[in-house]
Amino acid sequence: MVKRQLTRRRAADDGFSLIELLVVMIIIGILASIAIPIFLNQRQTAYDTQAKSDTRTAATMEVSYFTDFGAYSPSPVTLTPPPALAALGMRMSPKTLDMTIYTYPTGATTGGSITLIQDGAFCIKTTSGSNKIFYYASFSTGFTTTACS
Numbered sequence: 001m002v003k004r005q006l007t008r009r010r011a012a013d014d015g016f017s018l019i020e021l022l023v024v025m026i027i028i029g030i031l032a033s034i035a036i037p038i039f040l041n042q043r044q045t046a047y048d049t050q051a052k053s054d055t056r057t058a059a060t061m062e063v064s065y066f067t068d069f070g071a072y073s074p075s076p077v078t079l080t081p082p083p084a085l086a087a088l089g090m091r092m093s094p095k096t097l098d099m100t101i102y103t104y105p106t107g108a109t110t111g112g113s114i115t116l117i118q119d120g121a122f123c124i125k126t127t128s129g130s131n132k133i134f135y136y137a138s139f140s141t142g143f144t145t146t147a148c149s
Contacts, residue, residue, distance in 0.1 A: 044130040050093040051128030052143070055136045058099060061085040062122050062138070072122040072138075075101040076114045095129035102148040109139050110149050123148035 058081075065073050065084055075082030077100045081090040092099065102112030106120040121139040125148045128134065137144050 047095045047129030048132050048134075051096045051126045051132070051134055054092050054096045054099065055124050055126045055134050055143075057090055058082070058085055058101065058124050058126075059122075059136050059138065061088050061090045062101065062124070064088060066119075069117075071117045071119045072103040073101065073117055074103040074112075074114045074122075075099065097127040097129060097131070099127075100125040100148070104139070109137075112148055 062072050062085070065071075065088065073082065073084035075084070077098050079098055080086065081092050082099065082101055100114060102114055102123045102125070103116060103118040104110075104112050104120040104122065105118050108120055112123055121137070123135060123137040123139075126134045126136075133147075135144050135146060135148055136142065137146070137148065140146070
């Protein structure tokens, strides 16, 4: 008889109560509400880093193109690597939305063209997957906040 009572008590104590399960779910919810925004921010940062890397690669390829042909190659807005740079082996990451390359005559920093091959300088406009725009100008030797024009 005593054994049966002990067995019944043990059987009643097995498992978790509803309150214990709710507390665990609340804790998981709080942790998720902290982690998800951090994850999304890291993803946006990764898109921006990929776009910057593609921009630096395009700048290096432009200099290489200039070495080979004595002029910089322009490109209208393109979702793939600019044709002249793709011929040199350039690839763009899938999260870089678009790229535009402006060329300038010697001594100019405005009045760039996306259609004329020119020997002065170049400026690259790149849009990342987070819709942030980056500018790289050879006449300012790197990334700049000034838009290509």
